[in-house]
Amino acid sequence: MTTRNKPCPICKKPRTEEFAPFCSARCRDRDLASWFNDSYAVPGRPALPDELSGDSSSQED
Numbered sequence: 001m002t003t004r005n006k007p008c009p010i011c012k013k014p015r016t017e018e019f020a021p022f023c024s025a026r027c028r029d030r031d032l033a034s035w036f037n038d039s040y041a042v043p044g045r046p047a048l049p050d051e052l053s054g055d056s057s058s059q060e061d
Helices: 025-036
Strands: none
Touching: none
16 A cells, blocks of 8 residues: 555654554644644635624525
8 A cells, every 4th residue: 555655744754554644643633733723724715704604594505
C-alpha cells in the first residue's frame, strides 16, 4: 500500500497504522487543535451575513 510510505503531515516521521495518517496521538491531537483554532481553512468565497445567521428557512432550493 502506497499510503504507508507517506510521512506524518505534522512532523514528517513515518506514520503508524494505529494513528494514520499521523505517527502518534500527539501529532493527531496537534492537527485537531489546529482545526479548532482556525489554523486551517477551506478555500471559498466569504460567507454573507445572511448566511451566517443560521436561518435556513430563507434559502431557496
